[in-house]
Amino acid sequence: MSQKLSSRLARLLNMVPYFIANPGMSAAEAAAELGVSTAQLMDDLNQLWMCGLPGYGPGDLIDLSFSEESIEVTFSAGIDRPLRLTSTEATALLVALRSLVEMPGTADPSAVQGAIAKIESAAGVAAGGSVAGVADQREQAEDPVAATVRSAVRRGMALELTYFSASRDAVSQRVVDPVRIVLVDNHSYLQAWCRQAGGVRLFRFDRIDAASELDEPAAAPEAALEDGRAMDLFHDNPTLPQARLLIGPEHAWVMDYYPMTDVTVAADGSIEASMRYGSRDWMTRLMVGFGPGVRVLGPDDLAASVRNRAQAALAAYGEASTAD
Template sequence: MSVRLSSRLARLLNMVPYFIANPGISAAEAAGELGVTTKQLMDDLNQLWMCGLPGYGPGDLIDLSFSEESIEVTFSAGIDRPLRLTSTEATALLVALRSILEMPGMVDPTAAQGAMAKIESAAGAAAVRNGVKATDTATNAPRSEDPSAATVRSALARSRAVRLVYYSASRDAVSERVVDPIRIVLVDNHSYLQAWCRQAEGVRLFRFDRIDEAVELDERSNPPADALEQDSALDLFSDDPALPLARLKVEGSHGWVLDQYPMDQRAVHADGSIEVTMRFATLDWMTRLVLGFGSGITVLGPAELVAAVRDRAGAALASYGAV
């Protein structure tokens, strides 16, 4: 599921109890409190009309009466009732909570651990009632949150700008920059801060485990309006024509590398090898990357990268010969 779809699903699930608690609220006021545009809110309300219980007919689907002046839920399809989990569902939820707890910045650890304790307690009580010996799986020592992740979450909640000290793996460099947080997202099993970078003047993703330091500033976060709708900013790698372009031949046995690095496939040869291109920021970083794959990757160009790889490999071999 894409980040955009998963965030919309969470919003849709919250909207029904929200409108039940705030009957007759205007679209503009609700959009402001929910953090979306009025157009997005109206699109969500139209989507809710197609959600509900199996059967998917009258009396099954969520029903609403809404306009830009007033919104009211006329049938909740049971979404306002307390959820009862089966043991399988409870176990799956616990696994999911433990997994998300490992992702810095995604959730308040105290809140997640509190939810886990309640689920575990309820699951244990149900097991006793069913004659099954309960297993004590309660969380032990409270998990402390990384200070940088906590600062970023706080700044996002308070709509404050943040000064980051950030390590960029693609450039192999640490930089300091001021950003306007937009949201926290999960991409390829890593948590990121999506933010407007004032230095780059564009939307960027900052991986939480590469944020060395974060300081919340006493100024409001103010990303450009169009930055909030940039789905392309969720791409981890973007082609920067200002960076040099490496031409590489990847052996067939190393085809998996294309899934791990921002490479563009150009040709597939008869022997199964793949010709690709890849942008890089520094010659030293790219040289070390290529050498790490041994004979699995051969550099075709540019000439300075070919020379750098040849010289570094020669020096390494010479060191072995001197032993």
């Protein structure tokens, strides 16, 4: 499920108890509270109106009375009832919560560990495991960098980061305006407006070496946050140099691990594709590591760099064999 769809699903599931607790709220007030536009809110309400229990008749579907002036829930279809977990459901929830503890910045570890203890106590040892395991988890303190970033996101303050960029193979200092913390492919990221890059970027938590909260509010441009590419780790950045590659059929797996565009597949199974890169040295090392399976077609300076690096490696092997 995409991040956009999962965010909407979470919002829809929270809407029924939210509007039960706040009957008669206007669409504009609710949209501001939920962090969406009024148009998106009305679209969500129309979607929610068609959800419910199997049977899909009166008494099965969620029933709402809504307009831009007032929103009320007339039938909740049970979403407002306290959740009762089966042993299987409790186990799945505990696994998810323990995974959340291991994702830096996503939540307050003490709060998550407290929830784990309560679920284990209610569901029993079969679902939760030993109480000693929970006690051990509570001894784990939150990483100071993750805590600083999470605090800045919650308080809406700007951050100064020391960040290692894998694509550029470099550490840099930058000031960012935090937007939110997201999970992508089992890693937690800070989504923020980077003042140095002049755009929305995702900063992986385990690559943030240091973080300090600044004494100024975050001020990410609204127009930039509406760009759907902000959640894409690998969207095409025209400011970066681009390599044209020829990938052999036996190395087609490379396409699954690196962002490629302008892909053309030949009859023999070889692939031509383009790939952006931030550092020529980093790209050179990557290409040399693939050996003859991936060839650089351009630009010429990158092709020459790869050729020189490969020749130097062969010369070093020759010297080593002569010494032996």
